[in-house]
Amino acid sequence: MIKIEALVKNFDKRIAVNGLNLEIEQGEIFGLLGPNGAGKTTTIRMLTMLTKPTAGEIKIDGLDIHHDVEKIKALIGIVPQHINLDQDLTVGENLELHGRLYHMSARERKSRTIELLEYVELSERINDRVQSLSGGMKRRLLIARALMHKPKILFLDEPTVALDPQVRRRLWDLIRRMHNEHITVLLTTHYIEEAENLCNRVAIMEKGKLIALDSPVNLCQRFGTYVVEWEGDMGREYNFFTTREKAAEFAGTLDTTTTIRHSNLEDVFVELTGRKVSS
Amino acid sequence: MFYDIFTVFWRDWIVLKRRLVKFLLSRMVAPMLYLVAFGWGLGRSIPVTGTGSYLDFLVPGILALNSMNISFNSVGPPLHTARIYQKSLEEYLVAPIKPLAFIIGKIAAGTLRGMLSSIIIVALAYAFGATLHINIVFIGVLMLNCIIFSAFGFLVAMLTHSYEDMGSFNTYLLLPMSFLCGTFFSLDKLPIVFKLIIEVLPLTHTSALLRAIGTGNDFSVVSILFLVFFMIILLLTCILMMKKVCK
Numbered sequence: 001m002i003k004i005e006a007l008v009k010n011f012d013k014r015i016a017v018n019g020l021n022l023e024i025e026q027g028e029i030f031g032l033l034g035p036n037g038a039g040k041t042t043t044i045r046m047l048t049m050l051t052k053p054t055a056g057e058i059k060i061d062g063l064d065i066h067h068d069v070e071k072i073k074a075l076i077g078i079v080p081q082h083i084n085l086d087q088d089l090t091v092g093e094n095l096e097l098h099g100r101l102y103h104m105s106a107r108e109r110k111s112r113t114i115e116l117l118e119y120v121e122l123s124e125r126i127n128d129r130v131q132s133l134s135g136g137m138k139r140r141l142l143i144a145r146a147l148m149h150k151p152k153i154l155f156l157d158e159p160t161v162a163l164d165p166q167v168r169r170r171l172w173d174l175i176r177r178m179h180n181e182h183i184t185v186l187l188t189t190h191y192i193e194e195a196e197n198l199c200n201r202v203a204i205m206e207k208g209k210l211i212a213l214d215s216p217v218n219l220c221q222r223f224g225t226y227v228v229e230w231e232g233d234m235g236r237e238y239n240f241f242t243t244r245e246k247a248a249e250f251a252g253t254l255d256t257t258t259t260i261r262h263s264n265l266e267d268v269f270v271e272l273t274g275r276k277v278s279s
Numbered sequence: 280m281f282y283d284i285f286t287v288f289w290r291d292w293i294v295l296k297r298r299l300v301k302f303l304l305s306r307m308v309a310p311m312l313y314l315v316a317f318g319w320g321l322g323r324s325i326p327v328t329g330t331g332s333y334l335d336f337l338v339p340g341i342l343a344l345n346s347m348n349i350s351f352n353s354v355g356p357p358l359h360t361a362r363i364y365q366k367s368l369e370e371y372l373v374a375p376i377k378p379l380a381f382i383i384g385k386i387a388a389g390t391l392r393g394m395l396s397s398i399i400i401v402a403l404a405y406a407f408g409a410t411l412h413i414n415i416v417f418i419g420v421l422m423l424n425c426i427i428f429s430a431f432g433f434l435v436a437m438l439t440h441s442y443e444d445m446g447s448f449n450t451y452l453l454l455p456m457s458f459l460c461g462t463f464f465s466l467d468k469l470p471i472v473f474k475l476i477i478e479v480l481p482l483t484h485t486s487a488l489l490r491a492i493g494t495g496n497d498f499s500v501v502s503i504l505f506l507v508f509f510m511i512i513l514l515l516t517c518i519l520m521m522k523k524v525c526k
Contacts, residue, residue: 087365
């Protein structure tokens with residue numbers, strides 16, 4: 001569905017994306033992880049044609065991003081990291097504008113607006129100005145707007161930032177439901193548990209390069225299925241182990257409170273990128 | 280294409296409709312002051328060559344400068360905010376529409392505001408007792424002026440990186456043009472070097488044309504062609520800018 005080959009993006013002398021190769025299948029939920037400044041957003045911006053690649057090829061649904069710009073644009077929905085709603089319009093008008101820009105019929109626009117606002121629980125706010133919404137509400141509206149024209153591919157750049165747990169879970173459900181409808185989802189996230197929960201495959205980027213690409217389960221097994229965590233001189237420390245026995249044996253040698261648990265994506269992430277990500 | 284132009288225009292119309300009364304009322308303030316200060320106040324003691332009063336001389340100039348300011352400021356600052364601060368421009372950039380549709384839609388909205396404010400001035404001018412002949416060419420020239428400065432506002436909004444830079448265009452370009460381009464006095468009173476510089480500015484031609492037509496005299500076709508030429512150059516530059524906005 002999405003094919004990226006040798007993608008490069010330079011901003012003056014700074015290299016944001018450095019020779020990225022990636023293929024994403026139809027209907028997949030794909031997570032793009034990485035520390036701040038790893039090139040995730042730049043990659044999404046190139047895929048959504050907001051930024052032009054310095055070099056490399058991008059094909060979306062077999063279409064070339066240089067030649068079939070409008071066709072691709074009609075296929076994709078975008079939830080950006082920042083809130084880019086039209087502040088002078090109401091909630092309903094924002095969706096109406098989107099529907100018009102994507103050439104939806106008046107009837108379709110109306111029914112879809114009602115349906116989506118219900119889903120993101122903003123129905124009562126349909127006539128309110130965007131300015132008067134809370135941060136979480138604005139984010140929900142962004143998602144509703146991206147889904148308005150029923151895209152085949154959805155790009156979500158940090159979709160659940162600043163959402164309360166209920167809405168976040170609701171959004172996860174929504175993403176899973178889209179997965180069932182064979183929509184391809186590409187999301188970037190800082191919340192590792194989000195990727196673990198949702199994604200069929202994840203790619204971890206660092207300094208513009210791909211450093212890991214696999215399913216979350218496989219990635220977790222990469223360094224060992226078990227982790228022993230303890231409070232050491234350097235703060236929180238941990239080690240990977242392939243079996244529970246080995247983990248227990250190691251924990252027995254430590255004279256402090258220890259925890260033995262399954263390894264998670266965050267452990268792998270930190271192990272690979274060598275630093276904590278800030279969310 | 281036409282549908283997309285209408286979509287872009289529709290958005291601006293919705294915003295304008297909500298503030299229509301406020302917009303129209305606020306548009307009355309500046310022209311009213313010009314009419315009172317220069318038309319009634321100073322104007323009575325100003326002898327005018329040819330027929331008519333200074334007020335009759337003044338009204339086309341006010342129309343020219345006002346339509347310039349309104350068109351520029353209806354398109355420029357809001358678009359600049361949408362591009363730099365609110366980022367709502369992205370909604371159009373990722374939508375399956377032609378960049379040209381966006382340009383034309385925005386300019387059409389700016390032109391509408393410029394024309395609406397011109398109607399107010401004409402009404403005020405008649406109330407102040409001015410005589411003014413309005414025909415189709417007169418309206419055409421006024422529209423050309425609105426299109427030119429809407430396009431200019433579009434261009435500046437796409438070029439500048441901060442709101443202060445945006446304001447500089449008002450201060451260093453629009454404000455001097457408002458006063459110097461044959462709006463309040465005839466260019467013949469200026470030194471020749473000055474006159475030559477001012478004659479290449481579009482507003483000079485707009486005010487000369489509006490004055491000639493408004494007083495029922497012959498007008499210069501060359502001036503109209505000059506305005507059309509100016510408009511085409513600005514539109515082409517707008518298209519170029521839209522291509523460069525996705526770096």
